[in-house]
Amino acid sequence: MTKSMVLKGVATLLILGLIGFAGWIYTLPSAVASPEAPPVPREEVEALLSALTPKNTDRPTIAVIGINDDATETTDYLMPTGILRRADVADVVLLSTAKGPVQLYPALKVEPDATIAEFDAGNPGGADFVIVPAMSRDDHPAVMAWLQSQAQKGATIIGVCAGAKVVAAAGLLKDHRATTHWWYLSKFLKIDPSIDYVRDRRIVADDRVVTTTGISASMPVALMLIEAIAGRAKAEKVAQGLGVEHWGAEHASDAFRLTRGFATTVLGNVMAFWRRDTWQIEVEQGVDEVSLALVTDAWSRTYRSGVQTFNPSETMIETANGIRILPDITGTPDGKLESWGNLPPADVLDETLAKIGQVYGERTETIVAMQLEYPRQ
The missing domain is CATH 3.40.50.880 (Class I glutamine amidotransferase (GATase) domain)
Incomplete structure (x- = not known):
C-alpha cells in the first residue's frame, strides 16, 4: 500500500466520521422547552x-x-x-x-x-x-x-x-x-x-x-x-x-437536556483551542467560599477558559467560614477577574453568567447554566 493510498484512506475515514457526527447532531432537538416547574404537594x-x-x-x-x-x-x-x-x-x-x-x-x-x-x-x-x-x-x-x-x-x-x-x-x-x-x-x-x-x-x-x-x-x-x-x-x-x-x-x-445548540457550542468552543483563556481570581483572607466556588466553577465550564487562584503573598487562605484554600499562584498575574464585592452568592452567580455571555456569547452562557443545572428565571 502506497503512502498516498494511506493518506486517502485516513482522509476518507475523517470525512465519514464528520458526516456521522453531523448526522448525530441533526438528531438532537434544536432547543428545550421552558416549562413551569410543577408544584410540590x-x-x-x-x-x-x-x-x-x-x-x-x-x-x-x-x-x-x-x-x-x-x-x-x-x-x-x-x-x-x-x-x-x-x-x-x-x-x-x-x-x-x-x-x-x-x-x-x-x-x-x-x-x-x-x-x-x-x-x-x-x-x-x-x-x-x-x-x-x-x-x-x-x-x-x-x-x-x-x-x-x-x-x-x-x-x-x-x-x-x-x-x-x-x-x-x-x-x-x-x-x-x-x-x-x-x-x-x-x-x-x-x-x-x-x-x-x-x-x-x-x-x-x-x-x-x-x-x-x-x-x-x-x-x-x-x-x-x-x-x-x-x-x-x-x-x-x-x-x-x-x-x-x-x-x-x-x-x-424538561428544561435540561442535550440539544443541537448545546452540542455545537461545546464543539465550537473546544475546537477554538488557540483562543483559550486562563482567568485569575484573587483569594483573600475571609473570602466568601460560596461565591468563590460558583465563580470558579462557572468560568471553568465555558470550554473556552480555565481559572487559577492567586494571592500576592499568602500560601494558605482561610475563607469566611473556615475553609482553607491553597492558591495556585503567589503573586499578581495577568488576566485578573474583577472581584464580586459584597454581592450575595446567588447574585454573584447571575452576574458571572452575564459576564460569560458578554465575553463568549449568549450560547456559551447557556451551556454553563445547563451544566450547573441552574433554573434561571
Missing part, C-alpha cells in the same frame, strides 16, 4: 424535611466527603459546607480519603479538616449526615466502604448532583426513589436499574437517602437541611444572606 415537602431532621442530637455532625486527586466537584464540596457553617447549627467537617490537599474539579485546591480514618477515630458512632459530591470515579474503594459504614451507623446520606451515582455505586439506592444531574441520568440508572427515577424534583428523599439534581441544587438542599435542623426562621435568615428567596424541591426536568 405540602405533604411531600413535610416528608422531605422529616427525612432531613436529625434523630439523636440538637447539634448534628455533618461530614462532606472528597477524594484527594482531581475528581471531586468544586461547588458540591464547598457550597454546602460554607452555607451550613454560616448557619452554625451543626459541626461541619470537610473530609478526604487520604492525607494531603483535595484538588477539586474544575478548579480550586483545599486543605481538608481530616481524613475519613481520622474522623472515624474521633466519631466512632458516625456522622448524622454525610454529603457526597460528584466524583469522576463512582466506585472509589475507600469511599464505597466508608459510605456503607456510615449508613450502617445510621447516617443520612445526601448525594448532591452526580454524587448520587456514587451513592448508587455503594448500593445505598437499591429500590429507592432518587434523582441526579440530567447529563448523568442514563449512567445513573445503569449503575442500579432498581432505582425509581423521580422527574420534576430538585431534591428527593427516600428513607435515609437524599439525592439532588445538578450542581446548583447544593444551595437549596443545604437550606432545607438548615430548616430541618433549626427551623424555618433560621433558614430564612441564612437564605437572605445568600440572596435566595425560595429553596423548594420544584424543578422542571
Whole structure:
C-alpha cells in the first residue's frame, strides 16, 4: 500500500466520521422547552424535611466527603459546607480519603479538616449526615466502604448532583426513589436499574437517602437541611444572606437536556483551542467560599477558559467560614477577574453568567447554566 493510498484512506475515514457526527447532531432537538416547574404537594415537602431532621442530637455532625486527586466537584464540596457553617447549627467537617490537599474539579485546591480514618477515630458512632459530591470515579474503594459504614451507623446520606451515582455505586439506592444531574441520568440508572427515577424534583428523599439534581441544587438542599435542623426562621435568615428567596424541591426536568445548540457550542468552543483563556481570581483572607466556588466553577465550564487562584503573598487562605484554600499562584498575574464585592452568592452567580455571555456569547452562557443545572428565571 502506497503512502498516498494511506493518506486517502485516513482522509476518507475523517470525512465519514464528520458526516456521522453531523448526522448525530441533526438528531438532537434544536432547543428545550421552558416549562413551569410543577408544584410540590405540602405533604411531600413535610416528608422531605422529616427525612432531613436529625434523630439523636440538637447539634448534628455533618461530614462532606472528597477524594484527594482531581475528581471531586468544586461547588458540591464547598457550597454546602460554607452555607451550613454560616448557619452554625451543626459541626461541619470537610473530609478526604487520604492525607494531603483535595484538588477539586474544575478548579480550586483545599486543605481538608481530616481524613475519613481520622474522623472515624474521633466519631466512632458516625456522622448524622454525610454529603457526597460528584466524583469522576463512582466506585472509589475507600469511599464505597466508608459510605456503607456510615449508613450502617445510621447516617443520612445526601448525594448532591452526580454524587448520587456514587451513592448508587455503594448500593445505598437499591429500590429507592432518587434523582441526579440530567447529563448523568442514563449512567445513573445503569449503575442500579432498581432505582425509581423521580422527574420534576430538585431534591428527593427516600428513607435515609437524599439525592439532588445538578450542581446548583447544593444551595437549596443545604437550606432545607438548615430548616430541618433549626427551623424555618433560621433558614430564612441564612437564605437572605445568600440572596435566595425560595429553596423548594420544584424543578422542571424538561428544561435540561442535550440539544443541537448545546452540542455545537461545546464543539465550537473546544475546537477554538488557540483562543483559550486562563482567568485569575484573587483569594483573600475571609473570602466568601460560596461565591468563590460558583465563580470558579462557572468560568471553568465555558470550554473556552480555565481559572487559577492567586494571592500576592499568602500560601494558605482561610475563607469566611473556615475553609482553607491553597492558591495556585503567589503573586499578581495577568488576566485578573474583577472581584464580586459584597454581592450575595446567588447574585454573584447571575452576574458571572452575564459576564460569560458578554465575553463568549449568549450560547456559551447557556451551556454553563445547563451544566450547573441552574433554573434561571
